[in-house]
Amino acid sequence: MLRLRLPQRLRRLLSSHQELVADELARDAIASGATPIAQLSQHQVGTAQGTVAMLTLNPRSGSAWLEADLNDGTGTLKLIWMGRRVIPGILPGVKLRVHGRISLHEGNPAVFNPGYEIVAD
Template identity: 45%
Template structure:
């Protein structure tokens, strides 16, 4: 037999035996790194950051409370909570969307948060 590329075989075997969520997280993390965005897991409180990831959830504030829109963005390493104050809905902000967001990281109840982040909805791939 000829020379076989063992690394290609290992990659294929890993894809066949790994958890789908684990592979998705790796793909997201790789996309974020290639785009020049920071990894959410490495962002620190007070730091100005750009994060690329996929929205896992979107929650609309109740009608009788102050208007807020919260979403969880996951970049493959960690989630970041996005909070828009004074907004009940933003067209295009929905679960499954890939977004690039920019703002200053805060920590609320142990979670990383971006308040009123600048955002860009990325095209579906």
Template identity: 35%
Template sequence: MTNTGLLKRLSKMLTEDLEDIEDERVQRECREASAQHATGVQPARECTRGAHAVMIGELRSVETCSRNSHTGVRAEFFDGTDTVILKWMGRNRIPGIEPGRRITVRGRVANADGMKVVYNPEYELHSTDE
């Protein structure tokens, strides 16, 4: 006799897109972190242009930008619901801002080139144990 629940989960794992599985993992972990850390945290998909947002998520990529004497750090933030670009102007490196790191960000949401962007956000690094 087989366990139908186990077979369904196994079948889902074998047929589901790995990116979808990763998105669900990030979303679940960010929801749990939101419940533990702060009130007023919202999913990135609910953030709108001009609104002040508080979000918890992971940094997917981090790069240093230097164009026309403008320097800055650009990071792709993801919470399982949407991607937000974080831009710190005038910096060429920020200790702790690295791919895979979970952070809480606070700032005003803007739109640039069809993407949600937060310029010079306040941030809180989460411990690597979380």
């Protein structure tokens, strides 16, 4: 049994902090029943869970779009709320579970006006 555990321990020792955090995020997302972001397909309705990595306010045609990058350790999903400037509780570092139809925005996977819930750690 020690033989099987040694490579895993060695891998953890040699991994960077970012790799360890990404692994933990991916495990949490999968354990929650969410689909890993890397496996989401365009036009599919899906559920993803991860941490808000970045929040941006973009002006679009006279109204603002609130954009968040959700990272689950396997990839990044752009969340776009049209016509919103702020959503209480959604800040960088917050863990979210989101649901919606996957589309592409500027070549990247995105969900427009996703349903969401803030997940307690």
